[in-house]
Amino acid sequence: MAPDRIGRIEEGRATLSDVARAAGVSVATASKALNKRIHVKEETRKRVEAAALSLDFTPNFFAKALNSARTNTIGMVTSDLDNRFVLPILLGAEDAFGAGSLSVLLADARDDAMRERLHIETLLTRKIDGLLVVGRTTNPRPPVSIAADVPVVYVYAPSTDTADASFTPDNVLAGRLAARRLLEAGRRSIALVNGESSYAAAQDRARGVTQELREWGIALTGGESLFGQWGERWGRDCARLVASAHPDLDAIVAGSDHIARGVLDSLERLGRRVPDDIAVVGFDNWDILAAESEPPLTSIDMNLEHLGRAAAQALVEAIDGRPRTGLHQEVVRLVVRESA
Template sequence: MSQARTLNDVAKHANVSPSTVSRILNGTASVSPDKRKSVEEAISLLGYRPNLMAQALAKGRSMTIGVVTQAISSPFYGETFVGIEQGLASSGYHPMFISGHWRAEEEREAVDILTSRRADALIILGGNLEDDYLLKMAESLPIVTVGRTVQGLEHQSINISQEDGAMLGMRHLLDLGHRRIAHISGPPSHRDAIERFTGYKNALAEYGIAYDPELVLEGNYQERAGLLATEQLLSRRTDVTAIFAANDQTAMGARLAMFRRGIRVPDDMSLIGFDDLFASGYTTPPLTTVRQPGEDMGLAAANMVFALLEGHRPKPPRLSASLIVRESTSRLRFA
């Protein structure tokens, strides 16, 4: 193990004081050209790299933005990660992702890990942390939430209306003539899952269609649950002509269940998802879905963090869901 060089090594080598080296490194004061030159030479000669831990301690800034995510391999959050990465790029700040797996307790641990590391700000992606907890945190640390808006922290929240998104998808189905539309929900404990379900019911009401509880099945945002729910649905109802899945992963499971029964999509049944995962453009048939701009949300979160860090009040951009019509939905053939 070769010893890492220190600021002091550089100073000695360049015959200046550590202070001067520090000032050059930070561009924090003007320095005579010749000293600057010899310092720069010493730096490259020694291959010096500042110790971020020491800097963090001295400056009181760790240059890390903690992001508590739910699953590091989630296809939806993955797009948000990319947005955060890009938003933070070349700012000197770097994200540190810790997974909470939708369990409030684990999420609190994630927050503890991040605050122990003195993250300069936190980005909270969805999850089940209580509003009160978040509100309290926000008093001592810049935090922005993504995919949920906290009462009293609206300007630090970036979100779309899940309900509006769901209505967008439902109206599409309704306008195509579908009336018996099933819904496979997300986890009943998830805010956004509830909102999407609400959108489903509202759209039905808007079109004057009676809500039929037998048509809604509980899922959990995972493919397998979509598959199981659809099997169950198909075995007890034969009049359903379309399914509104709570997210694309659920839709994939539903798609497979239909495939197994020889039900053609969209000829025999229409299917619509939510999120617009990258992969959804490559399913067969390509999936019609409600797009949630995950990457833009991540980007916005990064920018809001910057605003907070500079003491400004962030201005969350107005982002919204949009309908992406592909090939898994079609006009009802025979009513």
Template sequence: MSDQNARAATLRDVAQRAGVSLATASKALNDRGDVAYATRERVRAAATQLAFTPNVVARGLIAGRSGTVGLLTSDLEGRFMIPILMGAEDAFGAGRINVFLCDARGDAIREQHHLQALLSRRVDGIIVVGRQTDPRPSLGQELPVPVVYAYAPSDDPRDLSLTPDNGAGGRLAIEHLLSLGRTRIAHVTGDPAYAAAQDRVTGARDALSAAGLEFVGEPMFSEWSEHWGRDATRALLERHPDIDAVFAGSDQIARGVLDAVQDTGRRVPDDVAIIGYDNWETLATGSTPEITSIDAGLQDLGRQAALRVFDAIDGVDIGAGTHHLPVRLVIRGSTIARR
């Protein structure tokens, strides 16, 4: 009796039978990644021939490993963290991977403590989730497991980081307003120290420039709050009463903009169209009218980060550098009136 027949088949056996790499076999059997249909069927046929069951797939995936991944966040209670973690956990669940979740609460010393605790548990990989899109310090290149940075990119280009494309989001917001015939567009946004605020302004300016336009007045920066949105818009309307659209740097700010515009007797969107950012549905759909917004795709961001960790665990070269993931426009009544 051969050794293969004397023991349960492994993922490596399936890969060899199908004539593919270990990583490709893993992706084909778990419906992950871009695997050609013919290749997927060949791998599945090999698994059937070797009596390789789904439960054995799970054992094969973690053979010689702990079957655990660490999620290291700096702000577990933050609104942006939850969808990212949900996306990551969805991917982990599909691959039958256990997760250790650690919250450093923005403290570097606490983060190092959690990192050592994760390594002592022999996790197979780590996802580091930041609280904002500004670059953060790298955990270093000497770690024994793969690390992927999500939302907040690493400051070391040798690391792999996934973050939303805020520049594209700013362009998308302005292009939507321009498509509606709006030409006198103002911008009210948050803390100028945030990379997200600056990236969105840069993208918005690019879209305006391409149309031969500029913002009405200079972009107005301050805090990420409804209160600031209201105050800024009141001042804006006093100086520029003929504005026909406002791009708000967040949905909280957009909610304040909406209140201030309507307080002056102007109609939204007939007189002034308003677009926000983040697609925070509690705010966006709880407003009258509902607020058009840019969705950063945070759940998919978390899922993609988890899949990259899977690939690295499977021996795939996941590359390096900062990758900007797509964002999307969600149109509601604050830019296009319901008929």
């Protein structure tokens, strides 16, 4: 028997700190390795287990139980609680967690990275079992920095780390569905009045529209997606210009329901009937806009409650030791009304 091992036994039972020191890792990493937790490399795990064996390390099972005990509490951090896309995601997530079975602690970072970090630190002191990070746009975001072994799932805004689990609407599919609706209705001169080009949603929707048109052997009227602001004024101004420049125009895909409302206003002023002369499709299916438009607006529903439920379910599975990785693009759906 090695002298250092004899000395250690004579001094008393080996501790987790002894195992960590022998394996050349932190105490936290040693604990994760011995408890078969995720995010530990196999090489590191084997090194820790070998060190524990050589030291006759016997875990303190009471401490282990305390360390692994769940609080049945989930943390949720959103970038913008007032954002109209966030609430349905939160409702879907809460529904998936189950009434009364899990407590949810919600924090609003207000699109501030420092505030987000402080909120997460506070949630970790409450011993949350997992964390759901809800973005305000679908633009990819940096992963949160968490020292503790707490599962994290991203929803709406995906993490830039492909090892993380991220859930976002399939905006490429959304674009394809919008274009397909118009093409199947016989429309052949189709313009895309889009939102801001810095938004991943606008780029992805444009990609979907052009992909669908290409398969039908058709190019966008105007030659490209017309990027602008996410608002009715841009919809009015752009629709007026594109309809005047292209008399044969028979359909417009609007990058959002807000834009679509502006498009409808301009077409009415130009005397172009919707959908008889020009059909219009929007995105987001925001009832207060889509259902109350004149005529009611055909729109792509991003299924945000479903998105929240899917992300929450993935978080529950991660807490149970079955983590997912990568980007999961969730299904969207077409809601047909009178505009197309």
